[in-house]
Amino acid sequence: MKSVFFVMLASVVIFSGCKTLKPEPGTLLSLKIPDRFSVDAGDNDSIENWWFLFESDELTSLINHAVDHNFDLKILKTKVIQAKANLEKEEASFFPELGFSFGGQKKETRVKNTYSSPSDYDGSHSWDGSLRGAYNLDVWGQSNAGKQVEILSLKAAEQDLKFSTLELTAQIAENWIDIIAARHKKSILGNQIKINNTLLELQTLRFVNGKANALDVSQQREVLAEANSQLPLLEKQEKLLLNNLAFLSGKTDLKPVEMTTKILPDPLPLPKVGIPSDLLENRPDIQAAGMRLSSGQWEITAARADRLPSFDLTAQALFSSGKLDLLFHNWVSTLAGSIAGPILDGGLRKAEIKRLKAVADEQLTLYARTVAKAIVEVEDSLVSIDKQAAYIRLLEEELAVARLTLKDAGVQYQNGQSSYLAYLTAWTHIEQLERKLVGERAALIKERIGLYRALGWNPIPGTT
Template identity: 45%
Template sequence: MIRLLVIIITAFSVAGCTLFQPAVRPDTPIALPDHYALYTTDDPGPGRWWEAFGSDSLNRLVEEALTGNFDVRTAWARLQQAEAVARQAGADLKPTIDGVAGADKNWQQTRTDDAGTTHTQTKTFSAGLTAAYELDLWGRLDALRQSEVLEFEAVREDLDAAAVTVSAAVVGAWIDILSLRRQIDILTEQIDINQRMLKLQELRFVNGQANALDVSQQKEALAAAKAKLPMLQLDEQVQRNALAILLGRADSHNLAVDEATLPDLIPLPKAGLPVDLLAARPDIRAAGLRLKAADWQVSAARADRLPAIVLSADAAFSSDALDLLFSNWITTLAGSITGPIFDGGNRAAEADRTRAAADEALAAYAQIVAEAIGEVEDSLVTETRQTEYIVLLQEQLGASQTTLRAAHLQYMNGQDNYLDYLTAWTSVQDLQRQLVDENATLIKNRVTLYRTLGGDWTGTLLGERAPQKTPSTTSSSKSSSNG
C-alpha cells in the first residue's frame, strides 16, 4: 500500500502539473483606440531604417554603438544573470546528490603500572552518498521556474529595447552634428559677407556716399554674427562628446562623421494600428512577460501554503582497510512531509504580496502601452505640424529675400537708410540658419517615429549573441503561454 502511494505521488509530481494556474488576463491591459488620430499609409520602411540615410559612416557608428554602448553592455550582463537564474530555478525540480569521502588515522598511547606503555594505531576509511528530492506535488517549484524563465525572456526584450533606443540616439546625435556643421558653414559665409559689406561701407564713407552711422551699424552686425559662431562650435563639440559616450568611448578625438550637410528624409513608415505596438515594441513585450512572471509567483506562493513531501536516501561505507571499504555499508531511505500549522500568517502575507506585485505589474504594463501609443501620436502630429512649419518658414524666407532686394535698391538710390537694409539682411541670415535647424528637427522626428513604432530588426541583429533557450526553458515557456 505504501509503495503504491509513493508511485502515485511520484507519478503526479513527474507529470509537472501545477495546481494553481496563473490568472487569465485579457489580450490588452488597457482599452486601445481603433486607430491613431493621424496615420500613414506608406510602406512600412526598412528594418534597419538608419541604412536608408545612405551613410557608411552612420552605419559604422550604429554598429559600434550596438556592441559598445554602456546601456547595451549592461543589458547583456543582466541577460546573462537572468539566464543563470532561470537555470537555477529549473535545477530545483531535479534531485540533488552529494558525495563525501574521508580517511582518519589515530594514534593512541596507554601507560599502565604492570605492562608499561602500549601504542595503538588505527585507520578508518569512509565514503557516502546523500540524495534528496522534493516532490513538486502542487507545482510550486514549476511555478517558480516558469516565473524565472519569463523574467529571462523579459530581460532579453530589455536588451532589444536598449538597442532600439541607442540606435535612435546615435542617429539623433549624428543629425545634430550635421545640422550644427551646416549652420556653422552658413554663419561663416554670412560673416565673410558682412566683412565685405563693412569694407564697402568704409569705402563709401571715405567717398562721402555713406555716413558714420552706416559704418558703425555694419560693424555691429559683423560683431553680432561673429558672436554666434563660438556657441555653435561649442554645441557641435558637445554633440560629438555625447555621440562618443553613446558609442562607449571616453573621448571623441577619432570620431568619424564624414558628412557636412543634412541628409534627405528617410521614408515615412506605416504607422499601422495601436494594437500592433503590443508585438512591435520590445519594452511592451517585456512588460507583458513580467506580468506573466508575476502571476506565476502568485501560483508559487499559493502552493507554498500546502504540505511538501521530501524523499531522501543515504548510503554510507566505512572500513579499517581501503580495499574493504565498499564491503561494509549501510543505506537509509526516508520520506518526510512538512506543512504549515502556524507561521504567524507569513505564507498568507506572501501570497497577498505576490498578488499586489502582480497588480503593480499590470498597472506598469498598461502605463507602458498608453505611453507608447502617446509617443506614436506625438510623433505623427509633430511630423505633420513640423512639415507645415517648415513650408511657412520657407515662404517667410522668400518674402524676406524680396524685402532685402527692395531695401538694397532703395538704399542704393538714396531712398532709405542703411538700417532698414541691414535689418532685412539680418532677418534673411537668421531664417537661413533657422531653416537648417528646423529641417534637422523634422529628420530627428522621423527617427523618433521609427523608434516609437518598434520593429523586429533587433531579433536578427542581436540574436546570434543572446543566450539561447535550453530545452527545459522552451518547454516551460510553452506551458506558460497556456496560463
C-alpha cells in the same frame, strides 16, 4: 523500509490526483486602445534597419560600433546572461540531487604503566564514506511555477535589450543629424561673416568718400559683431555633440568621432504605421512589461503552492571500515520519504501571497502605462511631423519674401530713398532665417527618426 516507501508512493498518487496549481485569471486591462491614429502616415514598407534608408555608410558604421560597445547595452547583455543562469538553476530542481562524502581518521594510544617500564602503543584506522540522494516531488507545480517565472524573466530581459538597442540607434542617428546641422550652420555663418566683412569695407570706403555717414558704418559693425558672437555657440554645440556621440559609442577617452558628412540627408520616408494595437507586438518595451506581468502571476502560484504539503524522497548509503580495501564491503542503506507542511506560521505565507498580488497589480498598471505611452509617442510623432513640415514650408516662404525685401531695400538705399538700417534689417533677418531653416530641417529628420523608434521595429536582426 518497504512499508515506508509504499506509504510515500501511495500519498504521492493520492495527492497527484489533485489539480496542479495554475495562475489565476488576472484583472482585465483597464485601457481602451483606439482603432486608429488621428493622422494618416505614409505607405513605405517597414524595414528592420531603418537607418539604411539614409544610405550613409558613415551612420551605419557609427551605429554598428555603438551596438557593440555601448555601456548600457553591455550591462543589459550581462542581465540576459544572468537570467539564463537563473533559469538553469531553476531547471535543476527537476532532477534528483546526489552527493557524497569520504573521510578517514587515525587513532593512536600510548600507555605507560610505570616510570621505568617501556610505553605501549596502540593505533587504529577507520574509513568512512557515504552517498546521499534526494528528490522533491513537484506535486503542486511549485517548481514548474518557478521555472515559468525565470523563463518569462529571461524573455523580458531580452526585450529590454531590444528596446534599449532601438533607443540607442535612434540616439546615434539624431546625434549624427545634429552634428551635421551644427556644421552646416557654421558654414552658413562663416559665409555670412565674410559678406558682412565685405559690406563693412564698402561702407567704410563710402564713408571716406562722403557717400555714407558714420552711423551706417557703426550699424554694419554691429551686424558683423552679432554674427561673430554666434560662432562660439555653434562650436560649443558641435563639440558637446561629438562628446556625446563618443560616449554613446562606448569610448572612455572621449576622442572625437570622425565624421565627414556636411550636408543634411533627406528625411526618412513616412512608414506605414498600422493600427495602435500593432504596437502590442512591435514594441519591445510593451512585450517586456507583458512578460513581467505574467511572471508575477506565476510567482503568486508558487507562493500558493508553498502553503501546501511537500513530498521528499531520500536515499542514503553509509560505508565504514577499518581497512580501505574493505570499505565498500561494509555498508548500510536507507530509503526514506517525508511529507512536510506548515501548520502555524503567523500568517507569513498568506502575507506573501497578498504582497505578490499587490506586485501583480503594480505590473498591470505599468503595462497599461507602457501601452498608453507607446500610443501617445506614435501619435505625437505623427502630429509633430505634419506640423513641422508645414512650419518649414512657411519658413521657406518667409525667406523668399525676405530676399525680395532685401532686394527692394538695396535699390531704395542706392537711390537715397531709405536708410542703410532698412537694408541691414532685411539682411540680418535673412541670415537668421537661413540658419533657422537648417535647424528646423534637422528637426524634421529627427521627428521621422522618432516615428520609426516609436513604432518599435526590431532594430537589429537576431538581437536578443
